[in-house]
Amino acid sequence: MGPGINKRFAENKTEYGNAMAKVTVYGTGTNTELEQSSPIVTRRGAQKAKIQTRGMVRKVESRKPSAALLEAKKKAREKLNNSPKRSSGETITIRDIYQSMMDSIQTIRGATGIMYDDRMAEHRCLWDPNFPECPERYTRVVERCRELKLIDRCVQLSPREATVDEILTKHTQELYDLLKSTSQNEDEEQMEELCTKYDAIFIHPTTFQLSVLAVGSTIELIDNIVSNKVQNGMAIIRPPGHHALKSEYNGYCFFNNVAIAAQHALDNRGLNRILLVDWDIHHGQASQRMFYNDPRVLYFSIHRYDHGTFWPNLRESDFDWVGEGDGKGYNINVPLNKTGMTNADYLAIFQQILMPVAIEFQPELVIVSAGYDGTYGCPEVCLI
Numbered sequence: 288m289g290p291g292i293n294k295r296f297a298e299n300k301t302e303y304g305n306a307m308a309k310v311t312v313y314g315t316g317t318n319t320e321l322e323q324s325s326p327i328v329t330r331r332g333a334q335k336a337k338i339q340t341r342g343m344v345r346k347v348e349s350r351k352p353s354a355a356l357l358e359a360k361k362k363a364r365e366k367l368n369n370s371p372k373r374s375s376g377e378t379i380t381i382r383d384i385y386q387s388m389m390d391s392i393q394t395i396r397g398a399t400g401i402m403y404d405d406r407m408a409e410h411r412c413l414w415d416p417n418f419p420e421c422p423e424r425y426t427r428v429v430e431r432c433r434e435l436k437l438i439d440r441c442v443q444l445s446p447r448e449a450t451v452d453e454i455l456t457k458h459t460q461e462l463y464d465l466l467k468s469t470s471q472n473e474d475e476e477q478m479e480e481l482c483t484k485y486d487a488i489f490i491h492p493t494t495f496q497l498s499v500l501a502v503g504s505t506i507e508l509i510d511n512i513v514s515n516k517v518q519n520g521m522a523i524i525r526p527p528g529h530h531a532l533k534s535e536y537n538g539y540c541f542f543n544n545v546a547i548a549a550q551h552a553l554d555n556r557g558l559n560r561i562l563l564v565d566w567d568i569h570h571g572q573a574s575q576r577m578f579y580n581d582p583r584v585l586y587f588s589i590h591r592y593d594h595g596t597f598w599p600n601l602r603e604s605d606f607d608w609v610g611e612g613d614g615k616g617y618n619i620n621v622p623l624n625k626t627g628m629t630n631a632d633y634l635a636i637f638q639q640i641l642m643p644v645a646i647e648f649q650p651e652l653v654i655v656s657a658g659y660d661g662t663y664g665c666p667e668v669c670l671i
């Protein structure tokens with residue numbers, strides 16, 4: 288409001304949500320009739336004369352609820368009276384979002400499960416020994432866990448193969464059959480030719496068996512956690528899965544381990560809220576797509592984006608892809624548009640975005656797609 292307006296106050300109507308609220312805006316004019324004609328009265332003089340000073344009047348007025356607040360209260364009352372639950376006499380229970388944290392004080396620390404199988408080091412690219420996705424991605428993690436004596440502290444879980452039906456919950460029959468047909472195929476040239484049809488894929492004679500083993504082991508780990516045999520756990524597996532699309536192998540991935548395991552938990556374990564955190568440096572576009580309409584799985588990814596120039600170079604990896612239909616609001620991308628990110632940056636994302644979301648969502652299970660290519664020293668895509 289400009290300084291030339293010579294009114295004591297003006298009224299503006301402002302839309303706030305669906306309700307129209309009246310907002311009083313004080314003007315800047317000072318030369319009003321009221322002020323000119325008002326006599327100066329001291330507080331003591333006012334008390335004697337049993338009248339109120341302007342200050343006293345304002346104090347009383349400020350205690351009155353504003354027109355906007357009265358209007359909002361009226362709307363809320365109407366909404367509550369019209370709600371079907373209220374009219375049917377049903378009790379509405381609102382759970383305190385911090386209750387799980389309070390309950391966890393009583394939780395006794397349980398065992399951590401670990402799942403790995405040395406056969407997973409057999410999968411490798413026969414025609415390119417320098418292919419970035421290599422057996423060391425499995426062996427170094429297991430070795431490091433051994434060095435730190437972490438494996439001794441965990442409950443060893445037995446890997447298992449996934450069933451066809453389990454894999455078909457997230458992939459097409461054609462995709463499954465094609466990979467199965469490559470099993471034990473030693474024809475290097477034929478395999479190389481097949482892989483040229485896909486982005487960043489190699490197939491080894493063991494790839495099918497190990498892909499099935501990776502999916503089954505992830506499901507088995509989830510089952511052990513959901514049934515409270517272990518409190519949490521880690522599956523060290525290859526080939527990876529978060530780029531494996533419904534009907535296409537992609538980015539070193541054949542079957543989407545985590546997505547299939549999450550679907551298993553929904554379908555067979557009665558879970559309704561799963562938080563899927565993906566901190567691999569690449570966006571897990573396949574995991575995103577597989578639950579894009581599903582509010583039961585909240586997909587949260589932190590990934591290098593570089594304004595769309597970093598692989599997988601997809602517009603859908605940006606922050607404004609938030610889910611659709613019932614799943615709208617249940618897909619959260621945190622794209623990083625510069626390198627040189629530090630622990631503090633990641634902690635800020637965790638504390639300022641992930642944790643508030645997790646507290647609201649109250650997941651029954653948290654699954655982490657824990658790719659290590661965002662860490663310092665990764666020869667492929669070091670962020671530093």
Ligand SMILES: [Zn+2]
Nearest residue numbers: 567568569658
């Ligand atoms: Zn990656």
